[in-house]
Amino acid sequence: MKKQISPFSVANWRRRLRVALGEEPADLVLVDGTIVDVLAGDTYVADVAIADGVIAGVGQYAEGHVSIDLAGRWLAPSFIDAHVHTESALVWVPEFARAVVPHGTGAIVTDPHEIANIAGLPGLEVMREAARGLPMGIFFTIPSCVPASAWESPGANFGVAEIAAMAVWPECVGLGELMSFPDVLAGHDGIAAKLSESQGMRRDGHAPGLRGPALQAYVGSGPGSDHEATTYDEALEKLRAGQMVMIREGSSARNLEALLPLVTDATYPRCCFCSDDRDVHALLHVGHMDHTLRLAIELGLDPVRAIRMATWTPADYWRLEGWGAVAPGFQANLVVLDDLRSVQVGMTMYQGQVVAEAGMIVPGAMPAELPAPAGLLNSVHMAPLMLRNLRLDPANARQAVGAIPGEIATRWLQVEPEIRGDEAVASVPRDLLKLVCVERHHATGRVGVGYVQGFGLQRGALASSIAHDAHNIVAVGADDADILRAIAMVAENQGGLAAVADGEILAHMALPIAGILSDLPLAETAAAYERLEDAARVLGSRLPSPFGLLAFMALSVIPEARVTDKGFVTV
């Protein structure tokens, strides 16, 4: 028997039959709402009878144990984010749910790539546990590219055995974004093993800019979807090649406006929406899929079609049977819209319960006790770090990572080192700072040091244990002692961010969950993060998001240059 999201209950089925047939009152009847019918692509007025969290019937139904009058309002399936990393929001899974559910989100498909890098399968089990009992569906894809490369040292590896172990989770919907497309094109053994193990599963792609014969080779290897297209032509080519195009509108990458012209009468069934990431600011002030829908409708997309692309289409693609439509047998995961075109979410229902109203989680909708993520705490294991570990050999200092504001790509620069004594040091006037990456998972004592240009610090240092993908501790600074102090602060917090100048901590925040997530509520997390960004600006940085950029300085799979714990790396 196949794994089931919602196992079949004979008793519930029989009750649902009686409710559908009008022989027994429903738990809840939603009266006279205008159904957003994402299957027929239109709207119509009807009652919805709900029994045991599932829609028993849509039509004309007598009062239920509870009835809600929806006359003049719209009733749609709650929204589904087809691909998102919750880690990007800096908050833990329950807090993420608390933030997005009032925006009408009923499910996400998340790729727990960051947690997998830090804590492997045991870490994902903690995340899975945290997702239970929340007022939304949390589905997982299996991290497919951990470690990101041989040049990084994550906390854990995620191989074929881990894929097999995770595949049997009912909440697991497929293999996650297959980022290592060069390995795919080269036919690597590791990829072969993962493709073999993931047969019959959905497999998510991730191939920014890939076109032509390479795209044919890549897509023909299995990835059935892609969220990395940024231009119309690229997206159309991927759609033609057989991929579900996930149009991404996130906090970092915003592709909706460029890709919306792709969505026509002929292509819309093969397009859906995803966010990929939502930062704390967006969750606090902007919204989630509701925001994407609002934008899409403003840009001219029919509202029912837009909602289809954030409900039925991702549910159908990910084979979330019984999710994403207002129809009998479907989960009663619904949103009430006070206005259709502006996607004003008045109420969110999950499994037949009202879980958010007027922008707020309803009391009791969240589990009374959230499990402590014990298995993800105390994740920083760093060998003692001394000033001498930060020494940069002049022989290795004729190159620098060229950071580009607002991009995760970097340039590989040739530079003249600033020599003091027998070592290369930072030069503030030339914006040549030191970039340090300290292995922090297994206390190996490995430290990589190099130059970086583009941060613009006039003094002090910044450090972060958010450092894609291996999430070691990365720091940038004008002064070795400040770098050391900032790293020490992050380590002391068991992960986090710190800004230091002249030996003083200007700002810091703890990210004690896996070293990358806050254990605080969203608003406090956002405030702490803003204090850190402000501190970085005080130190002289003119970047829009200095910590955001710092987090990518050790990512060894995006061109052109990085510093990892293994040293200066060119890609």
Next chain:
Amino acid sequence: MKKQISPFSVANWRRRLRVALGEEPADLVLVDGTIVDVLAGDTYVADVAIADGVIAGVGQYAEGHVSIDLAGRWLAPSFIDAHVHTESALVWVPEFARAVVPHGTGAIVTDPHEIANIAGLPGLEVMREAARGLPMGIFFTIPSCVPASAWESPGANFGVAEIAAMAVWPECVGLGELMSFPDVLAGHDGIAAKLSESQGMRRDGHAPGLRGPALQAYVGSGPGSDHEATTYDEALEKLRAGQMVMIREGSSARNLEALLPLVTDATYPRCCFCSDDRDVHALLHVGHMDHTLRLAIELGLDPVRAIRMATWTPADYWRLEGWGAVAPGFQANLVVLDDLRSVQVGMTMYQGQVVAEAGMIVPGAMPAELPAPAGLLNSVHMAPLMLRNLRLDPANARQAVGAIPGEIATRWLQVEPEIRGDEAVASVPRDLLKLVCVERHHATGRVGVGYVQGFGLQRGALASSIAHDAHNIVAVGADDADILRAIAMVAENQGGLAAVADGEILAHMALPIAGILSDLPLAETAAAYERLEDAARVLGSRLPSPFGLLAFMALSVIPEARVTDKGFVTV
């Protein structure tokens, strides 16, 4: 690991990569065809490179080991029949394939309901064996309603154990048409067990005319598709309720014209085509899915959209991964159309091989040796039948089955019996004939006898071992001796049809495979069948298809009256 239609081969994958990248010649390159892109919903000109039976790339490719110039012609995925009973064609599976492949059919999803009634799971294993190596994909749904009712005596039962055994076949795509909707609505134990066993599978529906609350209750129980809608309103209601609407255009039921208005920009992703049945005449003279497409296009449907509904949509619905599109990684199951709008099939390819050209199967495309269906031969096991077994008690003769030309429904008639001595006999002037059903699977000796009106025979008798759903031997006649003779002829042939008058066989044909299928080629089967229909007309029948109607006279699940081996039954 999940069952796989096409298991992953690392060597083939690596070769496909090299071919896609242009590093190695393809086995076959289709040059300059106009691709019918069912994913993007349009057409474009490109080359298709094929390696090991799979599409490696679509784009610009150098010559392959073989190249075919398709300039000015269209290249589409080969057609998929979303639901068909091959048994309706009276020919065995390989002969069915031989007939439909030249019409561009690349796959069928067949519900082997008839064979299951006669020979159970072992019979289906024989059918599965026969399907192997044929130049098209043959996928199975699991018969869900065997026996059709407690009033019939099929050769075998098909319960939860059989469902479980068949579910693991890679060729098995789901649970077959759930016809017993009254049992579903009543929440029967047997249905509960089958729904439980079929969790996570696709489940095909079958609920003619079901609407309103009953439809909500039925669809909410699981059936995700339906091919029984005959009106626009019914089809729209089913689509809204969450069902994939399979628009049926068969030999018996033709719903295309009535349902095509349902197919709009908003609904087409939830509509596809199926035939349900194709009789010998249609296979010989009309075609298969190509014919349905031609009709749909003539009725105004966009050709690319029409083809989508006979390729991608059914493949996606049935989760035939890698079927139904011209894209990398897809099976090279293709049709070349000499003309798009008239769906002129010039060539059919299966797994990269040309298997039909100019309306004919290519030599070598069929397996050199077809396995004999030994397990389905000698299926008639009838107890000795005497004239006295055909006696009709006057007490049971105040009612008759009222046959309706061209319909499978009947009327329950009250009649005055024609009494001779102590028994009720046929009355030709009143068109009151005897209808007999003889149990033939387990030699139980059970015989049902009743009156029937509507066949119009002036003399003689007709007998058939095609008798839905249990496929006992059914006969109609004006004379008991002729009825006995006709049944004896059918039994002697180990199944078949016979027409008898005055003790003489006017025509007969053997259907030795399970007692319902010919072992002859299509044309000979068609000719024999026509001789029988002609003979029935000689006997006085004015029906359009007397044997066609006779085959439904023992079907105990369609209103209003029948004669089964258990006697006169009202529904």
